[in-house]
Amino acid sequence: MIDLIGLSVGYPGRPAPVLADVNLSIDEGDLVLVAGRTGTGKSTLLGTVNGLVPRFTGGTMRGAVTVAGRSTVDHAARDMADLVGFVGQDPLAGFVTDVVEEEIAYGMEQLGIAPDAMRKRVEETLDTMGIADLRRRSLRSLSGGQQQRVAIAAVLAAQPQVLVLDEPTSALDPTAASDVLAAIGALVWDAGLTVVLAEHRLERVMKQVDQVLWLPGDGRAEFGPPAEVLAHADVVPPLAQLSRAIGWAQVPLSVRDARRRVGREHVEPSVIEHEPAPVGPTTVRARGLSVSYGPVVALDGIDIDLTAGQVTALMGRNGAGKSTLLWALQGGRRSTGELTVAGADPRRLGARAARRLVTLVPQTAADLLYLPTVAAECAQADEDAGAAPGATRALLERLGMDLPSRTDPRDLSEGQRLGLVLAIQLSAGAGVLLLDEPTRGLDYEAKHQLRTMLRALAADGATVLVSTHDVEFAAGVSDRTVMMADAQIVADGPSREVCAASPSFAPQLARVFAPRPVLTLDDIDWASVRAVRS
């Protein structure tokens, strides 16, 4: 269905091509996962399928891509619209109209489809994606999962044969993500669509994919069955970690496979009892913290204590009030109720004074950056915080980030940019660190790095509260998990208990080894496993 023939893509200013002489062909009706670390060319590869690359993005392309015999060399992306549906990373940024129904019709209007046929197809598409009850809603009022489904429906209406999705679940909570992925799966199995999708959190999709296309980053592309490719790829989802630790040649693709195999091979790990992290003094204390936006209650009488030296994960659906809680604890959001952070109420202090007690890394960390080089940002951060010159730079190095001084922060990878923002925010010496969704767009390596940074900060006595949708990250980083729903805290306790007990927030290893209390590979005594197997 899709043939890449001798495909090479390079961008000016980059010495090596992003893709070099890639030859492969994707069969009709396959669900193909494009995996790789950030910056290895996943988006570039996806863009070549409908011709956005290189026409729209610049760069040079050699070779050819043909979809159902139509070559992108002779056809611009708009002329491929009836063949390839392309959904970008942020659905909201791609919406052209403001009402669901009209958004779905937009593509067909451009193709010049007769109004009667259009009416019928809109109805069919609404039903296919299960969004018929949203038809007259404004796009901005929808939840992230709904927006993503509308974005998919909007390209499906043109009845393409291929669907290309660039990280469709990166902004979604686990439940919404599995919803969207189930809808995509249904399109493959029931409608016979060929789907190519890029994704960072492989654990979410790998059970349903037919082929994996792994981009190691040197211009090659490795294409094959997921169980084999993932066994040696540099993007390692939890089940691949497990299979590497045990020594399996093929990666189990679902929790069920792994569980069966673990049972069949009698892998019965003994669980390491970690010492509970020493409980430091309480640094954050909130009683009856409430926030409302007009008639909407965003925080409903929250009682929470955070202790120094502990990393707490804050989880819950989109819109459960996680961001609001973080902003309220920082003092930047007007709230009622008692709040004490390191002995003072940040709401009473000015923004500058509050910064010395508590700091927040907002969801779009790039909002904080505005200078042309890393060095300039660090110097400005020293000045903003009133710290000694070089303090931010030193902090950056302590976080394990060795960033070249003259680089433009925009050219950094997501993980590096997050490290820079973290250093800038910590430069005023706050002991309480709040992070709002830091894992968005990070690959496994960057998440691991972030985890190491946060653990190191906690070990030095910082209080860390991090909100995240990434259950694997939360399981790895946190001592304690707070679960929010509908503006209230619904669960609060050691991560081991809270995560393992939740059906949608349990990490994959917990499900594989249930009822044993395993969250990550660090919980397992591998010496005992190997002894049993040999």
Place this chain on the structure above:
Amino acid sequence: MHPWAWWAWAICAAVTVSLTTNPWLIGLVCAAVLVTVLRRRSDEPWARSLGVYLSMAGFVLVMRVFFATFFSATSSGTLLWDLPQLSLPSWAAGLRIGGRVYLEPVLMACFDAMRLAAMLLCVGAANTLANPRRALRSVPAALYEISVAVVIALTVAPQMIESLARVRRAQRLRAGAVTGVGGLARLVIPVLEDSVERAMGLARSMESRGFGRTRAGGGSAWGILLGLLGSVCLGIGAFLMLGGSRPSPVWVVLLAAGALALGAALRLAGRRLQVTHYRPDDWSRPEWVVLASGVVAVAAAVAAGRLAPGALDVTMPPLALPALHPLFLFIVASLAAPAVLTPPPPRVSDWLAWTARRSEPEQEQAGGRADLDAERLRPRGGTP
């Protein structure tokens, strides 16, 4: 209701008002327009702008009367007040500030301002009654790109405000209050970056969904020629019309020919683009009623001007009560007719009440709360 029907009606009302300085007629037209708006506007966000236009109209009125009172140069008529006069240097001899205020010029200025305010109100009425996005959807195909640009601008503006608020909050985290020139860079650079990224995302999405696909390359030479000819005819016709006071067949023919040629040019240009429209607004009986009520009002105003030449143009001095011609009542009745003769627009609140009533038993059973999700149940803003 077709958005352009309301626009046509509002333009007719504005034309009627522009023909007169008679305060009776202006007041009556304003009343008719207000009644229609209040009865036929929906309760969606874009329909809440009437207050803005009302205050703009009030501002125009107050300013005009203020200037007429304190800066008027007329010095005859009924004396109203004798204010102290500011003595100005000789180079400002034509100007007068303060001094004697006469009633007649103030009244004349007031009537003139009423006319302008009423025209503003008519524009406001059109904006309140017609959904601007839907209005842009039904422009001729040749203007399609322009309408797309306007729609995108309508969408992007609130997004930019949103991202400005977000960046401001974020920068406050970093450096406390954001002030001064340095503070401006802190805000502007991330917001611009965000906007450019959004614009690129939108362009990518439009491109990959086939925007501009059915456009045949290049315009036809005939279309351009016709467009040029039409513009020239319209220009000369308008010049003659404004120059000569009475209708002459020359400019009537020129104007008509120009309009025809431009229409044909638009049509030719539109043929290049084969974009179809999902659920186009149709033009049926209520739309004809609205259009007719406006046209009849204009015609009646013209007739009133012919029958009683003094009725439309009030001149003072002499100070006298402006005449109330019986045709005025007919004009007002005609303009207010859509308030009664057209079907009411679908209102979100009615729809909510209806669904709440219908689902009451179920909800009591389930013990659930009323559906707060207003927009889910939003009815369509087009023809019922």
